[in-house]
Amino acid sequence: MNTVFLFITLLTSLALGLPIAMALGLASILEVLIFEHDSLASLALSFFQTMDQFTLLAIPFFILAANFLTTGGVARRMINFAIAAVGHLQGGLAIASVLACMLFAAVSGSSPATVVAIGSIVIAGMVRAGYSQSFATGVIVNAGTLGILIPPSIVMVVFAAATETSVGRLFMAGVVPGILLGTILMVAIYVAARVKKLPRQPKVPWLERLRLFREAMWGLLLIVIVMGGIYGGIFTPTEAAAVAAVYAFFAAVVIYRDLHISEVPRVLLDSGRVSVMLMFIIGNAFLFGHVLTTSQIPQSIAQMVTDANMAPWHFLLIVNIILLVAGNFMDPSAIVLITAPILFPTAIKLGIDPIHLGIIYVVNMEIGLVTPPVGLNLFVASGITKMPLVDVVKAAMPWLTLLIGFLVVVTYIPEVSLWLPNMLFGPALK
Numbered sequence: 001m002n003t004v005f006l007f008i009t010l011l012t013s014l015a016l017g018l019p020i021a022m023a024l025g026l027a028s029i030l031e032v033l034i035f036e037h038d039s040l041a042s043l044a045l046s047f048f049q050t051m052d053q054f055t056l057l058a059i060p061f062f063i064l065a066a067n068f069l070t071t072g073g074v075a076r077r078m079i080n081f082a083i084a085a086v087g088h089l090q091g092g093l094a095i096a097s098v099l100a101c102m103l104f105a106a107v108s109g110s111s112p113a114t115v116v117a118i119g120s121i122v123i124a125g126m127v128r129a130g131y132s133q134s135f136a137t138g139v140i141v142n143a144g145t146l147g148i149l150i151p152p153s154i155v156m157v158v159f160a161a162a163t164e165t166s167v168g169r170l171f172m173a174g175v176v177p178g179i180l181l182g183t184i185l186m187v188a189i190y191v192a193a194r195v196k197k198l199p200r201q202p203k204v205p206w207l208e209r210l211r212l213f214r215e216a217m218w219g220l221l222l223i224v225i226v227m228g229g230i231y232g233g234i235f236t237p238t239e240a241a242a243v244a245a246v247y248a249f250f251a252a253v254v255i256y257r258d259l260h261i262s263e264v265p266r267v268l269l270d271s272g273r274v275s276v277m278l279m280f281i282i283g284n285a286f287l288f289g290h291v292l293t294t295s296q297i298p299q300s301i302a303q304m305v306t307d308a309n310m311a312p313w314h315f316l317l318i319v320n321i322i323l324l325v326a327g328n329f330m331d332p333s334a335i336v337l338i339t340a341p342i343l344f345p346t347a348i349k350l351g352i353d354p355i356h357l358g359i360i361y362v363v364n365m366e367i368g369l370v371t372p373p374v375g376l377n378l379f380v381a382s383g384i385t386k387m388p389l390v391d392v393v394k395a396a397m398p399w400l401t402l403l404i405g406f407l408v409v410v411t412y413i414p415e416v417s418l419w420l421p422n423m424l425f426g427p428a429l430k
Contacts, residue, residue, distance in 0.1 A: 006031045006291065020334045021277075024284040028291045047287050054238055055161045056282065060275035061241035062154055065222075066108040067271045068248035073258035074219035075117035078103045081216040084209045086186075087201030091193025093129050094139050095186045096201075097122040101143040102182040105150040107222040107244075109157075111369050115144035115380045123385055130199045133385060135192075138395035141381045142403065143185055145366035148332065150178035152226055152241065155365050156358065158282065158333045162289065162340040165354045167237035168230045172421040173355045174362065175227075180416065181406050188402055218251045231424065278333060285337030292341050305346050312350045316411050319343055319357075320364060327368020331376070335368065336361060353427075359417040363407045370396045370403070 006027055013023035032043055069075065082096040082103065089095055100118050108114055119140040126136035148155040151171035160167040192198070204212075225247060226240045235243060252259040259267070305315060322343070326335045340361070347357045369377040372393050382392045410416055418427075 005035065006295070010288075014329075020330060021281040021284045024281075024288040024334075024338070028284070028287045031291055031295075043287070047283060053161050054236075055157060055167055056279070058152075058157045058167070058238040058241035059154055059278060059282075060271065061238075061245040062109040062152055062157070063275050063278070064268070064271040065241070065244040065248040066110045066113040067267050067274075068245070068252045068259065069104070069107055069219065069222075070113050070117045071252065071259050071263065071267055073256050074107070074216075074248075074251065075100070075104055076121060077212070077216040077256075078219055079118065079121055081209075081212040083201060084204040084212045088203040089190060089193075090200050091189050091196075091198040092200045093122070093126050094131065094136065094189045094193065094198070097126070097136075097139055098143040098182055098185045098189065101140070101146050102150060102178065103216075103220065103223075105147040105178070106152075107219060107226075107248075108147055109152040109154045111144050111147035111366070112376050112380050114147035115140060115377050116384065119144065119381060119384050123381075129201075133387065134391065134395040135196075135198075137381050137385055137387060137392055138397075138399050139185075139189065141370050141377045141392065141396040142399040143182070144377050144380075145369050145403070146178055146182055148369075149174050149181060149359075149362055149366060151175065152237070152244070153362065154278075155332050155336060155362055157237070157241075159336050159340060159358045159361055161282075162286075162337050163344045163354060163358070165358055166425075169355050169421045169425060170358050171227065171230060171237065172424055173359050173417045176420050177359055177363070177406075177410055177416055181403075184402055184406060185399070188399070218255050222247055222251070281331070281334055282337060285334060288338060289341035301342060301346055305350065310350070312352050313412065315346065315350055316352070316360065319347070319360065320407065320411060323361065323364035324367060324371075327364060327375075328371050329374055330368075331374075332365035332368060335365065353414060353418060355421055356414045356417050360407075360411050363403070363410050367400065367403050367407065370400055 009027040009030055010023055013026055014020065018026070029043060079096070079100045082099040083093065086092055086095045086099055097118060100122065101114050104114050104117055108117070123133070123136045123140055127133050147153075151174045153171070153174060156170040156174060157167055159165065160170055222244060226244050229235050229240050229243065230237055249264070253261060253264065322339060323335065326339065344354070344357065348354065369375050372378060378389060378392050378396065381387070382389045385392070
């Protein structure tokens with residue numbers, strides 16, 4: 001009875017338009033007060049204890065780093081280098097846009113930030129070069145999702161905190177899928193470009209490519225610092241996030257000088273707003289997860305699945321359906337925090353690698369970012385291009401089939417996700 005009340009309260013609150021954080025907190029508080037007869041003081045203590053995680057400190061630092069890089073000229077230099085590298089191919093400007101999204105994703109950790117930083121420059125450029133606005137927007141909306149698959153990724157940090165999984169292993173697990181998805185998108189663009197007779201850019205001499213690489217190098221160096229530092233044991237992922245924020249500030253203000261020192265307080269304020277909003281959602285979601293665990297809901301579901309002799313592939317199919325449906329209505333971090341405490345124990349009981357499950361989650365969240373009615377990348381692209389949201393959705397749909405096919409590959413070929421972290425660290429699940 002208490003489980004039914006908990007979810008009915010949550011769904012009713014969301015249906016009435018209550019923000020997701022408040023809906024989670026209200027459902028948790030009412031369930032505890034009515035059915036468990038606990039005190040508000042103990043709830044406050046639980047809220048504090050669940051938020052007392054060193055891993056969560058990475059989130060505001062990665063948000064700050066992404067804002068410094070987005071505000072500065074790092075994205076523009078990455079785009080110039082990408083165009084010089086592959087722009088001479090058929091449809092080269094669109095292919096270069098995907099490559100630029102991959103590079104910026106590797107320093108930002110955020111899909112919306114990737115769409116803003118890359119899309120605000122390349123969409124208009126593609127239209128001027130002869131591409132349709134619909135084609136250009138569809139490419140960026142979908143390529144921008146790489147922002148949460150290629151490490152560092154804020155969604156990966158949230159999943160790690162919710163499930164007590166290694167952030168470092170998750171980051172490494174995202175490298176191969178991220179490169180694979182980016183390659184799939186570029187190949188699809190090349191094929192479409194041959195069919196549509198899309199233009200190509202003049203071939204850039206190697207010396208010019210080298211110069212543009214040197215210009216972009218200070219931004220690209222952040223990839224080496226973060227991933228190399230984590231893998232080399234120099235610092236933890238949370239410490240890497242702090243280093244990334246400091247380095248991004250140094251690159252934008254001192255090296256490139258695209259960001260004036262007087263603009264830094266505004267960047268700090270914007271980052272603080274986003275961080276507080278996200279951490280408030282996380283705090284209430286952790287409280288919701290605490291109530292679920294206290295009510296033995298995840299354990300009951302795990303036992304039911306085990307008793308039903310469900311095969312792991314059946315369970316993963318159910319997980320994908322749940323996450324794809326949820327992605328249409330909720331923010332990625334909220335989905336992870338609500339569903340992971342329920343589904344994770346069952347996955348472990350079935351022998352599914354926790355890192356593999358984490359990447360499945362992230363790819364589902366990518367799809368959620370480009371599906372209506374609340375796909376965040378759709379709204380960001382609409383704001384950049386001034387296109388009606390319906391037109392942006394239509395532009396994104398043809399590329400969505402690639403993401404869904406990629407989800408099937410990641411789900412049922414675990415080696416795509418696990419090969420690199422297992423090679424570096426050994427298997428996570430014995």
